[in-house]
Amino acid sequence: xxxTTSSRLDSGASAVVLVYSQRDEVRNAVRSAVGRRxxxxxxxxxxxxxxxxxxxxxxxxxxxxxxxILDGDAQPTGGVGLCRQFKNEITDCPPIMVxxxxxxxxxxxxxxxxxxxxxxxxDPVIAASxxxxxxxxxxSAIPLIR
Numbered sequence: 001x002x003x004t005t006s007s008r009l010d011s012g013a014s015a016v017v018l019v020y021s022q023r024d025e026v027r028n029a030v031r032s033a034v035g036r037r038x039x040x041x042x043x044x045x046x047x048x049x050x051x052x053x054x055x056x057x058x059x060x061x062x063x064x065x066x067x068x069i070l071d072g073d074a075q076p077t078g079g080v081g082l083c084r085q086f087k088n089e090i091t092d093c094p095p096i097m098v099x100x101x102x103x104x105x106x107x108x109x110x111x112x113x114x115x116x117x118x119x120x121x122x123d124p125v126i127a128a129s130x131x132x133x134x135x136x137x138x139x140s141a142i143p144l145i146r
Contacts, residue, residue, distance in 0.1 A: 015043040015135050018059050020050040020079060021071035021099075026120075027051075030069055030099065033122035039132035053077045060086060065094045067134055069118065072098040072108065083112040095134045 019030045027049050037044050048065065050056045059065055068086075070079025083096045095115040099122075100106065109117045116130050
């Protein structure tokens with residue numbers, strides 16, 4: 001996390017959250033379940049939507065993303081594989097969550113090194129709580145100055 005990101009989250013202004021799926025209805029469902037402010041003590045969310053791999057890569061490379069939520073069932077490039085790739089290739093990778101259709105696929109999320117999992121259909125209480133917890137953890141981490 002850059003010093004700029006740390007101070008932005010400390011001030012409570014906003015957190016930039018990327019949501020990736022090639023399906024618009026999945027992106028909308030994530031945004032609706034999490035909301036604009038997932039908890040009273042969490043920052044307000046600015047959503048960045050991505051529908052393909054190159055958009056996700058460009059956004060993560062920018063260093064402006066505080067959390068990424070990737071659709072594990074996206075086509076042709078699934079969020080589980082992308083999560084593992086980004087965790088292994090990006091220095092100071094932001095936290096990444098994956099969405100899954102089945103509880104039994106949680107092992108894939110563990111393999112991908114995901115920081116969190118959201119199961120579909122999304123429960124708004126669980127989704128907001130999980131996102132808020134990850135944003136709080138990210139905010140309390142030691143900042144990396146590039």
